[in-house]
Amino acid sequence: MKWAQKLLLVDRRIIFLLVFLGALIPILSPIGLIVQVSPPVRAIFDRVERMQAGDAILLSFDYGPSDGPELDPMANAILRHCNKKGIKVLGISLFPLGGVDMAFARMADLTRDLGGQNGIDWVNLGYKDGGQAAMKLMGEDFTAVFPTDADGVPIEEIPLMQGIRNYGDLEMAISLATSVLGEWWINLVNAQFGIDVAVGSTAVSAPKYYAYVEAKQAIGVMGGMKGASEYEELVERAYPDLAGLSRTATVGMDVQSIVHLVIIFFIIFGNIMYVLTQRTRREGI
Amino acid sequence: MPVQLPGFGEWVAAFLTLAVFSFLYRDNVIYRVAESVFAGISFGYYVGLARINTLQPNLFEPLFGDFSNHWILIFPFVLGVMLYLRYVPKLAWISNWSLAIYIGYYIGVNLTQRLHGEILPQAKGTMLPLAGEPFGQILCNLVVIVGVVTVLVYFFFSSPHRGPLKVTAKLGIYFLMISFGASFGYTVMGRISLLIGRLTFVVNDWARPVVQSVIGS
DSSP, rough: HHHHHHHOOHHHHHHHHHHHHHHHHHSSSOOOOOOOOHHHHHHHHHHHHTSSSTTTEEEEEEOOOOGGHHHHHHHHHHHHHHHHOOOOEEEEOTTTTHHOOOOOOHHHHHHHHHHBBBBBEEEEEESSSSSHHHHHTTTTTHHHHBBBBHHHHOOOGGGGGGGOGGGGGGGGEEEETTTHHHHIIIIIIHHHHHOOOEEEOOTTTTHHHHHHTTTTSSSEEHHHHHHHHHHHHHHHHHHHGTSSSHHHHHHHHHHHHHHHHHHHHHHHHHHHHHHHHHHHHHHHH | OOOOOOOHHHHHHHHHHHHHGGGGTTHHHHHHHHHHHHHHHHHHHHHIIIIIIIIIIIIIIIHHSHHHHHHHHHHHHHHHHHHHHGGGGGGGGHHHHHHHHHHHHHHHHHHHHHHIIIIIIHHHTTTSSSSSSSSSHHHHHHHHHHHHHHHHTOOSSSSHHHHHHHHHHHHHHHHHHHHHHHHHHHHHHHHHHHHHHHHIIIIIIHHHHHHHHHHHH
């Protein structure tokens, strides 16, 4: 069948165009598909929900702008959740290319949306080189790693940091991570210091984190944009007054679903055409 | 209320985004310019960040501002400088000392970390009960145990894969394939997320305000 062979040789740019349209249309006109929450995401939400006002968590912005579409919505949802519960957020970054600025941007979003205050509700201690060395040293003394916050204010002068010396003074650590940093938070910080660790990871890295959740080394994992949309859903269900705020991951999942349908269509289509051409070849048509 | 045109930053970001997308049509000069700009800015950003966030507050300020209390920092400072001697051919061997200390430290850290934080807890995580649990849970536990054992057998190369070993290794391959499939599915989702992020920016932060301001005026 010559037509099947011709269709198999379709210009890949036509496929790019269809994927582009599949992504563009739901952005212009969101569909509002239902979000199903998975247990590993709910576990993180429940852990934060059990905390008391005045407790503190560490939120490590271990990602850069290229991972923003997946991890920014997680950061926004966690910061909103902590703000509603009165939980202090200690922001740091161990990822060089943009982590410290992602932290500033998300905390600025929080201040704009809910009025959180720098130094009282949240603090951005900035970026540090050294990965594992910095993680180990924070287990002894934050001041040794971060003598000042990202704006150069000495730690001793920051109200939020009063009474916080090391991991022992925090309820949990959440790493929004690309690369191997999320694994280090689990197999170094959780294993050696015992603090609860949760990871929000890019979708590419997500599968490996489920093994840590199964082994109870991490309390939960948010995998990519899907995980982010689930946390957004949980926060909005628990705090309906946040309904007006943006839910970029939830809108993004509409797009994901449509683009995935386009991809699935082409996989099935390509296989059918391949089978037809093979049969034609065998039958010598 | 009149719609504001996007700022200079949005115009630059939109141009660079479209420049990178242009590669989908074919390789071209604009794409390569955007690629080079990205590489250059990323490196410059990293150098500046390391100086302002790490070297300045953790090394230079304590060392030169309060030497008597922080004199010990002279050692990492000298070791750091020694690393750059690799650019002086006659003295390049000195940089190996710094590297030796650096590698030694990280081997020490990683050895404990992998053993204590990964191998032991993950091994413990596969020691699951096959009785006294709901049927569904037992089934899940069985899948985990069989999966781990068969994949380990697949990677056991000390004897030829024949007979029962071959069958077990084959089953291990199926587990690996399922795992690769899940990883690939997640990878597709991750890449689409990046596309969504860029398109959302181009549409909502750049194109929409431009169109609205043109129509509005």
